[in-house]
Amino acid sequence: MARPMALATLVHPTGYHTASWLHPQANAQASTSIEHYAGIARLAERGLFDLFFVADTPAARTENLTAFSRMPLFMNVFEPLTLLSALSGMTRHIGLGGTASTSFGEPYTMARQFASLDHLSGGRAAWNVVTSANDYAARNFGLDRLPPHAERYARARECVDLVKRLWNSWEDDAFIRDRAAGLFFDPAKQHAVHHEGTHFRLQGALNIARPPQGHPVIIQAGASETGRDFAAQTAEVVFASETSPGDGRRFYTDLKGRMERHNRDPDSLKILAGMPVLVAESAQEAEDMHAELQALIHPEVGVARLSMDLEADLSGLDLDAPVPEERIPQKARFHQAYFDHIVGMIRNERLTLRQLYMRYERGNRTVRGTPTTVADIMEEWFTGGACDGFMLMFNLLPRDLKGFVDSVVPELQRRGLMRENYAGRTLRENLGLFRPPHPAAG
Numbered sequence: 506m507a508r509p510m511a512l513a514t515l516v517h518p519t520g521y522h523t524a525s526w527l528h529p530q531a532n533a534q535a536s537t538s539i540e541h542y543a544g545i546a547r548l549a550e551r552g553l554f555d556l557f558f559v560a561d562t563p564a565a566r567t568e569n570l571t572a573f574s575r576m577p578l579f580m581n582v583f584e585p586l587t588l589l590s591a592l593s594g595m596t597r598h599i600g601l602g603g604t605a606s607t608s609f610g611e612p613y614t615m616a617r618q619f620a621s622l623d624h625l626s627g628g629r630a631a632w633n634v635v636t637s638a639n640d641y642a643a644r645n646f647g648l649d650r651l652p653p654h655a656e657r658y659a660r661a662r663e664c665v666d667l668v669k670r671l672w673n674s675w676e677d678d679a680f681i682r683d684r685a686a687g688l689f690f691d692p693a694k695q696h697a698v699h700h701e702g703t704h705f706r707l708q709g710a711l712n713i714a715r716p717p718q719g720h721p722v723i724i725q726a727g728a729s730e731t732g733r734d735f736a737a738q739t740a741e742v743v744f745a746s747e748t749s750p751g752d753g754r755r756f757y758t759d760l761k762g763r764m765e766r767h768n769r770d771p772d773s774l775k776i777l778a779g780m781p782v783l784v785a786e787s788a789q790e791a792e793d794m795h796a797e798l799q800a801l802i803h804p805e806v807g808v809a810r811l812s813m814d815l816e817a818d819l820s821g822l823d824l825d826a827p828v829p830e831e832r833i834p835q836k837a838r839f840h841q842a843y844f845d846h847i848v849g850m851i852r853n854e855r856l857t858l859r860q861l862y863m864r865y866e867r868g869n870r871t872v873r874g875t876p877t878t879v880a881d882i883m884e885e886w887f888t889g890g891a892c893d894g895f896m897l898m899f900n901l902l903p904r905d906l907k908g909f910v911d912s913v914v915p916e917l918q919r920r921g922l923m924r925e926n927y928a929g930r931t932l933r934e935n936l937g938l939f940r941p942p943h944p945a946a947g
């Protein structure tokens with residue numbers, strides 16, 4: 506096999522579909538059930554997934570609760586590092602990735618938490634570096650609103666750089682625990698960090714040994730120019746949100762091309778195409794399963810989700826008329842790709858508001874069909890140079906992940922696209938990423 510396909514899954518408690526929690530097969534307690542998450546992680550491990558990933562925003566909504574009370578996402582969830590730490594003891598192979606925002610946290614705390622997770626899990630930790638994209642999270646951290654995009658990324662750069670330096674606080678073999686000599690560590694192998702920057706000041710060393718992976722894997726999902734440059738400089742996994750193999754290829758070539766400027770080998774970054782998938786025994790069954798969930802979307806939820814991604818209040822508009830042009834903002838402040846997608850649909854397809862929210866699926870349209878169809882589409886993306894693997898989303902969990910593991914994984918293996926076993930012990934080894942050597946190592 507030239508290079509095996511990398512597989513990750515983004516896990517929202519009952520599934521990626523906004524109405525999944527209403528489905529009779531959903532576990533209504535899922536969002537705070539460790540057993541539920543462990544079941545999903547183990548299932549993904551059975552399917553040889555490289556990475557179990559939880560997204561995050563550090564805030565509950567406090568406004569427009571009539572609509573948000575019908576949308577549980579991020580309203581009652583575990584803090585990611587806490588959840589992943591618990592899962593590290595309940596799984597053996599799968600990588601454990603979570604989001605932490607550089608716009609609010611302190612580098613020391615983040616470095617310490619991810620180093621701890623990497624130790625707890627035996628080298629399976631990954632950090633999704635985000636700059637956050639909403640003001641209601643900012644308000645929980647002493648800010649009235651998020652700083653401008655460029656400033657958030659400048660802070661992110663400084664933060665990631667500092668976190669990596671903190672992970673190098675100690676050489677790999679610093680903790681000698683030499684009882685005969687009475688030395689717990691070798692003082693020559695500590696490398697304290699002295700930093701006076703624009704956003705952070707720090708003098709000190711991390712109080713935990715260098716992580717098993719050297720550095721936990723850095724994930725990034727920025728879509729903007731600045732986001733892509735940042736990814737080219739620091740990311741080792743990127744979640745892409747292009748919606749066609751052609752756009753995927755352009756993104757892939759662009760991002761890998763940008764890495765040269767940072768003296769990085771293109772293979773040291775794995776681009777995973779975001780893809781919601783739904784597999785069933787027949788194409789019709791897959792359509793029916795999708796339609797069943799779509800029918801559960803309450804109009805207030807449909808309109809609120811569109812309003813969020815279009816960054817405009819669409820409430821009160823006629824559901825059965827097109828969105829008036831004057832409601833469309835001049836430009837996006839938060840998610841450019843989502844914004845562009847909705848604006849494109851409004852302008853080019855002249856859909857009614859109801860049709861728009863029923864059609865809009867945030868990012869990629871759900872790939873649905875038989876195991877062969879789903880494997881064909883994945884193969885086209887993968888062998889066509891549009892990605893190194895996939896960040897899969899499943900409408901309803903665990904049902905749709907199980908369907909995928911039982912039917913598409915064996916099909917991908919049969920085609921020689923997926924391996925038969927985990928390749929290594931750590932997430933880096935499984936993804937084929939090199940372990941960063943300590944700068945002081947000869």
Ligand SMILES: Cc1cc2nc3c(=O)[nH]c(=O)nc-3n(C[C@H](O)[C@H](O)[C@H](O)COP(=O)(O)O)c2cc1C
Nearest residue numbers: 560561604635637638726727728729732744746840
């Ligand atoms: C698969 C995926 C997962 C993401 N997870 C998060 C998340 O957990 N928290 C968050 O604030 N943003 C998340 N984002 C948003 C990105 O971090 C980024 O802000 C967004 O793609 C806009 O790009 P830009 O910041 O370069 O404009 C995610 C994006 C994708 C595609």
